[in-house]
Amino acid sequence: MYLEELKTTGDFLTLTRNNEFYLPPERFTLGNGTVVDVLDTGVIQFTPSSYGHKDIVLSSAVHGNETAPIEICDELIQAIIKEELLLKHRVLFIFGNPKSINIGERFVEENLNRLFNGTHAQGGVENEERKRAANLEQYVREFFTSVEQGRYRCHYDLHTAIRGSKNEKFAVYPFLHGKPWKKSQLQFLLACGVNTVLMMRTEATTFSYFSSKQFDADAFTVELGQVKPFGENDMSRFAKTKQTLSALISQDNIGFGDFNSSDYELFQVHRTINRTQQDFSFPFSESAENFTGFAKGELLAVDGETRYLAEVEGEAIIFPNANVALGQRALLTVIPMEVDEKFV
Numbered sequence: 001m002y003l004e005e006l007k008t009t010g011d012f013l014t015l016t017r018n019n020e021f022y023l024p025p026e027r028f029t030l031g032n033g034t035v036v037d038v039l040d041t042g043v044i045q046f047t048p049s050s051y052g053h054k055d056i057v058l059s060s061a062v063h064g065n066e067t068a069p070i071e072i073c074d075e076l077i078q079a080i081i082k083e084e085l086l087l088k089h090r091v092l093f094i095f096g097n098p099k100s101i102n103i104g105e106r107f108v109e110e111n112l113n114r115l116f117n118g119t120h121a122q123g124g125v126e127n128e129e130r131k132r133a134a135n136l137e138q139y140v141r142e143f144f145t146s147v148e149q150g151r152y153r154c155h156y157d158l159h160t161a162i163r164g165s166k167n168e169k170f171a172v173y174p175f176l177h178g179k180p181w182k183k184s185q186l187q188f189l190l191a192c193g194v195n196t197v198l199m200m201r202t203e204a205t206t207f208s209y210f211s212s213k214q215f216d217a218d219a220f221t222v223e224l225g226q227v228k229p230f231g232e233n234d235m236s237r238f239a240k241t242k243q244t245l246s247a248l249i250s251q252d253n254i255g256f257g258d259f260n261s262s263d264y265e266l267f268q269v270h271r272t273i274n275r276t277q278q279d280f281s282f283p284f285s286e287s288a289e290n291f292t293g294f295a296k297g298e299l300l301a302v303d304g305e306t307r308y309l310a311e312v313e314g315e316a317i318i319f320p321n322a323n324v325a326l327g328q329r330a331l332l333t334v335i336p337m338e339v340d341e342k343f344v
């Protein structure tokens with residue numbers, strides 16, 4: 001029913017926003033032979049007639065108010081459908097939470113990025129975000145496993161941060177359970193304009209951890225700047241990211257040149273502070289940026305009776321959010337690290 005318009009405009013984002021919870025699956029083929037599968041609202045798969053060795057997932061709108069990544073993916077999808085961009089690899093685009101895009105909020109009832117890796121099925125709670133997490137897991141599973149084994153898999157889950165950041169663009173490298181971090185992934189991120197990477201040290205319920213753990217994909221949460229409403233993003237700040245994502249999906253391989261460890265700022269997570277009490281607060285202002293460092297002994301957070309003090313000199317704050325649900329992460333702290341033998 002919606003196909004003729006989608007074929008003409010390529011505007012899968014509007015179609016998604018007009019159908020917050022469901023869109024009947026449809027398939028069509030572009031003049032260049034690429035098969036387009038609309039799998040659900042916000043979920044569209046492209047399969048070139050003769051495809052290369054990479055299976056690539058690009059997700060945005062896991063948080064609906066993080067608009068710049070949505071705009072980047074919208075532009076890429078339109079360029080593919082209008083045959084301005086010819087794909088070399090299989091690609092799955094996901095707009096995670098359509099209703100939260102429409103209301104301009106991080107989520108509707110529950111933070112979607114805390115529901116992956118099976119968490120959506122725990123605790124006897126039912127809501128649209130839990131159903132969506134289960135469905136998105138299934139689309140990604142099908143995408144990665146419906147082709148021959150041994151192919152290259154990656155998933156970049158694109159976000160923007162609530163606060164400003166001293167390092168404007170940064171990526172979260174999910175916990176790899178002892179497997180080595182990849183220099184080639186740091187190089188890819190650098191080409192996207194992202195020179196800062198945080199290494200997680202524990203399991204998570206995020207979309208990127210799900211793809212990393214379940215499918216051994218090179219998967220990252222990528223923070224591209226600060227949250228802004230539609231129309232207020234300076235898209236020139238995302239040009240490098242869009243160009244590199246475009247190259248990823250339309251070229252056999254991207255050449256990066258030599259690896260220089262001095263090009264990167266790497267951090268490891270020092271600890272995660274969860275909000276356990278109603279009475280939770282930070283001593284610093286709303287304008288304190290991600291990566292602000294604290295002196296050893298300085299107050300970082302107050303959770304009821306518990307006062308968290310910086311344990312090491314320069315312990316830096318990431319994603320402080322006093323309004324998270326009880327039991328959820330209210331703050332990450334990080335400390336610098338170097339490229340060493342644990343990188344291949």
Ligand SMILES: O=C(O)CCC(=O)N[C@@H](CCC(=O)O)C(=O)O
Pocket residue numbers: 063113159160161162163172204206208221319320321
């Ligand atoms: O700025 C913030 O407080 C949150 C930005 C954001 O959505 N970050 C992701 C990070 C996911 C990860 O740890 O890989 C999130 O909190 O879900």
Ligand SMILES: [Zn+2]
Pocket residue numbers: 062063066159160
């Ligand atoms: Zn986000």
